[in-house]
Amino acid sequence: MCGRCLALSRxxxxxxxxxxxxxxxTGVANxxxxxxxxxxxxxxxxxxxxxxxxxxxxxxxxxEEEIAGSNLLITxxxxxxxxxxxxxxxGGPAAQDFRIYLAHIPDxxxxxxxxxxxxxxxxxxxRMRNEAQLAGVIAHESxxxxxxxxxxxxRDQRRKTDIFAIASMxxxxxxxxxxxxxxxxxxxxxxxxxxxxxxxxREMEAEADAMGAKLIAEAGYEPIEMATIWQxxxxxxxxxxxxRRKRRRRGSLFDSHPSSDSRLADLKxxxxxVRAAGRAYDVGRERYLSRIASIRPTLLDDQVKLNDPGxxxxxxxxxxxxxxxxxxxxxxxxxxxxxxxxGDDVRAGQSYAAAVAYPDAPADAWRWHGITLMKAxxxxxxxxAFARYLTMKPDAxxxxxxxxxxx
Amino acid sequence: MMRRVALAAGMALALPACSTIGAGEYGYSSYxxxxxxxxxxxxxxxxxxxxxxxxxxxxxxxxxxxxxxxxTLNGPYLDGISFVSxxxxxxxxxxxxxxxxxxxxxxRDDMTPPEIAAxxxxxxxVKGGAxxxxxxGLQPRTFLGTGGxxxxxxxxxxxxxxxxxxxxxxxxxxxxxxxxxDAARSHYYATVLPDxxxxxxxxxxxx
Numbered sequence: 001m002c003g004r005c006l007a008l009s010r011x012x013x014x015x016x017x018x019x020x021x022x023x024x025x026t027g028v029a030n031x032x033x034x035x036x037x038x039x040x041x042x043x044x045x046x047x048x049x050x051x052x053x054x055x056x057x058x059x060x061x062x063x064e065e066e067i068a069g070s071n072l073l074i075t076x077x078x079x080x081x082x083x084x085x086x087x088x089x090x091g092g093p094a095a096q097d098f099r100i101y102l103a104h105i106p107d108x109x110x111x112x113x114x115x116x117x118x119x120x121x122x123x124x125x126x127r128m129r130n131e132a133q134l135a136g137v138i139a140h141e142s143x144x145x146x147x148x149x150x151x152x153x154x155r156d157q158r159r160k161t162d163i164f165a166i167a168s169m170x171x172x173x174x175x176x177x178x179x180x181x182x183x184x185x186x187x188x189x190x191x192x193x194x195x196x197x198x199x200x201x202r203e204m205e206a207e208a209d210a211m212g213a214k215l216i217a218e219a220g221y222e223p224i225e226m227a228t229i230w231q232x233x234x235x236x237x238x239x240x241x242x243x244r245r246k247r248r249r250r251g252s253l254f255d256s257h258p259s260s261d262s263r264l265a266d267l268k269x270x271x272x273x274v275r276a277a278g279r280a281y282d283v284g285r286e287r288y289l290s291r292i293a294s295i296r297p298t299l300l301d302d303q304v305k306l307n308d309p310g311x312x313x314x315x316x317x318x319x320x321x322x323x324x325x326x327x328x329x330x331x332x333x334x335x336x337x338x339x340x341x342x343g344d345d346v347r348a349g350q351s352y353a354a355a356v357a358y359p360d361a362p363a364d365a366w367r368w369h370g371i372t373l374m375k376a377x378x379x380x381x382x383x384x385a386f387a388r389y390l391t392m393k394p395d396a397x398x399x400x401x402x403x404x405x406x407x
Numbered sequence: 408m409m410r411r412v413a414l415a416a417g418m419a420l421a422l423p424a425c426s427t428i429g430a431g432e433y434g435y436s437s438y439x440x441x442x443x444x445x446x447x448x449x450x451x452x453x454x455x456x457x458x459x460x461x462x463x464x465x466x467x468x469x470x471x472x473x474x475x476x477x478x479t480l481n482g483p484y485l486d487g488i489s490f491v492s493x494x495x496x497x498x499x500x501x502x503x504x505x506x507x508x509x510x511x512x513x514x515r516d517d518m519t520p521p522e523i524a525a526x527x528x529x530x531x532x533v534k535g536g537a538x539x540x541x542x543x544g545l546q547p548r549t550f551l552g553t554g555g556x557x558x559x560x561x562x563x564x565x566x567x568x569x570x571x572x573x574x575x576x577x578x579x580x581x582x583x584x585x586x587x588x589d590a591a592r593s594h595y596y597a598t599v600l601p602d603x604x605x606x607x608x609x610x611x612x613x614x
Contacts, residue, residue, distance in 0.1 A: 104538050244506045306509040396543035
């Protein structure tokens with residue numbers, strides 16, 4: 001129906017730019033790009049001097065203004081400050097020049113714009129297990145800026161694309177007709193259209209990987225986490241596809257790289273090369289969990305309610321590798337309940353029962369535990385579960401229904 | 408190019424630039440007038456009386472669920488009223504690919520109101536592009552002369568607009584009957600709410 005929409009949807013920073021990137025690629029696998037060769041091509045306070053790049057920056061300033069004013073942004077200063085701290089540590093020479101925004105979109109994505117501002121999707125925070133992983137993604141994006149990938153890609157392509165087209169898109173003339181999605185969830189003004197003009201070749205992705213590994217290691221983060229992110233992403237996509245009985249669907253995006261396996265191998269080599277003998281590297285797991293604690297229930301809620309059971313279950317089990325708790329058990333139950341196949345009600349009930357045994361069980365776990373008990377005819381136990389729910393959440397939106405139900 | 412969900416036409420509206428059938432193209436209107444009189448909706452088993460003329464979204468043969476019908480006053484981006492006229496256990500509110508990664512859960516006749524509310528929430532998240540969804544209230548309410556429920560909610564969609572909705576429903580003989588309104592939170596919700604209440608109060612099952 002709309003091949004273009006599919007090709008550009010759910011673009012992922014790790015996967016590169018899809019069809020357009022493939023058309024840029026030479027078709028020949030290049031020699032591996034070494035982290036030690038990744039020298040930043042911009043210094044602190046960089047400003048463009050060439051006319052074409054100055055024009056792009058002007059357009060990007062307007063795009064940034066729109067993004068900064070969007071109500072899809074999460075503006076909690078504790079979270080945005082955290083992202084700013086991290087890019088300040090892994091942003092290389094431009095660390096103090098970058099701006100970073102957090103968008104409330106339940107998808108794995110982050111992107112760097114040509115003028116040095118980044119947008120991170122909230123779905124990324126759900127998927128990262130520690131600070132080193134988050135720093136790895138941000139460093140990868142910083143790498144695109146530090147290696148001047150956007151202007152390089154623009155100059156590679158400009159014979160194909162008229163500068164006036166981009167200007168009119170920025171002015172909102174061609175945006176709607178473009179019909180290009182930034183992700184499944186958002187089209188922030190015409191940014192999808194703008195971004196689609198700055199696609200990265202596989203060589204650029206490899207550069208950003210190598211640069212990212214170097215940047216996080218210099219900041220003291222465990223560099224192997226760059227490879228772990230990649231593994232987690234492949235695992236999630238495979239699990240999601242298997243659940244719907246089909247092959248991993250992002251084949252075309254993966255095709256823009258020699259293969260996902262060789263990329264993983266490269267990332268592991270990068271990690272080994274950037275390690276300095278005798279230096280200790282940190283993953284920052286405790287710090288990460290405490291900094292995102294306030295938003296984690298929302299992140300889980302956003303994901304699980306999309307009813308993509310393969311991906312959600314994979315994510316929950318991945319996060320639970322660091323320990324099960326009431327929150328994760330509750331959302332495990334939600335995955336089954338929403339999937340709603342034969343026997344899933346029993347599975348969900350078991351998860352809710354397990355969840356409420358933990359001290360951190362959310363109030364909603366008690367409500368769903370109560371509903372499960374009620375449907376199983378265990379009225380007395382249901383009543384006490386509901387009572388516990390109302391005690392924890394006296395002003396619950398469904399309090400009137402619960403009170404009527406327990407009579 | 409936002410995601411806007413009207414129950415029956417959710418997919419068509421979600422990707423208008425990609426759709427082969429755009430509203431108004433080829434001299435064909437997607438809407439038909441609903442007169443101020445008793446009218447059967449959905450598969451015909453639910454009868455309502457609108458207090459003023461409405462626009463009924465025509466069914467697309469390839470995307471519709473027979474038991475679902477959508478109306479609008481000012482266009483689907485601003486307001487809409489949807490009818491579910493007896494959805495059977497195991498059926499879905501919308502037509503969707505079994506292989507889609509993200510799916511609206513199926514209805515089951517043993518669902519409690521919180522489960523039906525969760526099904527609607529997933530509809531907005533999966534098909535409507537809602538990035539935030541807040542349940543404002545879930546309470547018992549008589550509907551079609553039987554014990555049903557009323558759900559109030561609001562959601563922020565990817566077009567950066569807050570919308571607000573109310574659904575009134577009941578499960579009768581194992582089938583879901585529901586009337587739902589969803590409108591831009593500022594202005595349109597308050598404008599359409601009295602119509603919605605009049606329509607919900609007028610609803611009756613065809614004997």
